[in-house]
Amino acid sequence: MSDKEKGKQPAGAGASTRGCQHPGCSKVAQGKSGMCIAHGGGKRCQKEGCTKGAQGKTSFCSAHGGGKRCQKESCSKTSRGSSSFCSAHGGGKRCAREGCNTAAVGGTPLCTAHGGGKRCSHVDAADGKCTKSAQGASNLCSAHGGGRRCSKEDCDKAAQGKALLCFSHGGGRRCSREGCLKGAVGRTQYCIGHKGGYRCEYEGCDVSARGSTRFCRCGLMRPPPLVVHAVLVRGCGR
Numbered sequence: 001m002s003d004k005e006k007g008k009q010p011a012g013a014g015a016s017t018r019g020c021q022h023p024g025c026s027k028v029a030q031g032k033s034g035m036c037i038a039h040g041g042g043k044r045c046q047k048e049g050c051t052k053g054a055q056g057k058t059s060f061c062s063a064h065g066g067g068k069r070c071q072k073e074s075c076s077k078t079s080r081g082s083s084s085f086c087s088a089h090g091g092g093k094r095c096a097r098e099g100c101n102t103a104a105v106g107g108t109p110l111c112t113a114h115g116g117g118k119r120c121s122h123v124d125a126a127d128g129k130c131t132k133s134a135q136g137a138s139n140l141c142s143a144h145g146g147g148r149r150c151s152k153e154d155c156d157k158a159a160q161g162k163a164l165l166c167f168s169h170g171g172g173r174r175c176s177r178e179g180c181l182k183g184a185v186g187r188t189q190y191c192i193g194h195k196g197g198y199r200c201e202y203e204g205c206d207v208s209a210r211g212s213t214r215f216c217r218c219g220l221m222r223p224p225p226l227v228v229h230a231v232l233v234r235g236c237g238r
Contacts, residue, residue, distance in 0.1 A: 050063075070089055072085055092104070095111035106118060150165050150169055155168075176189040
């Protein structure tokens with residue numbers, strides 16, 4: 001190769017890329033650390049006690065305000081991918097399931113509800129492998145011990161929200177009805193008793209929907225005859 005041709009090469013093109021020195025890791029090492037970002041390489045978050053990688057040109061990780069932020073008014077979450085919005089406001093990859101507009105999780109093309117992201121590794125002799133989403137850095141769902149646990153003595157339930165307590169001990173969001181201390185359900189601001197969560201879609205019924213269905217007990221037949229509705233719903237006069 002001539003000197004002229006060599007001059008056209010990008011700077012550092014002839015240099016070999018250093019791999020992460022962590023055993024079994026094939027990612028690229030960051031800076032002079034010899035490690036990839038996941039294993040402690042590169043610039044770290046400047047928030048006291050935080051060891052995560054700093055994002056972009058900032059000195060903080062995503063959780064502490066670093067990197068690009070969502071452009072939606074009043075939202076301070078991290079923008080996803082090359083978009084200017086967070087997952088909740090349409091940024092990043094969306095679930096590939098037809099009709100679903102929820103954000104895809106991890107390196108999968110699906111959202112958590114449709115099987116995306118890391119799944120629970122628990123295997124039950126009777127029911128087989130659990131299909132729920134794994135929580136946090138663990139390989140288990142909340143029901144099988146994954147994620148953060150309640151800090152209340154002798155309680156092994158999952159901690160809710162940013163608190164270190166389960167719902168029973170005051171963790172998570174609470175019902176907005178004055179004087180009510182129960183947990184708010186789903187994306188609503190109220191508990192089930194105060195009409196929080198999904199409601200039954202049967203015409204004229206305002207009872208809470210059960211499980212992953214769109215109906216209360218009266219809707220198991222989607223929708224049932226009025227006679228079945230009157231029999232199954234306690235106190236219904238129709």
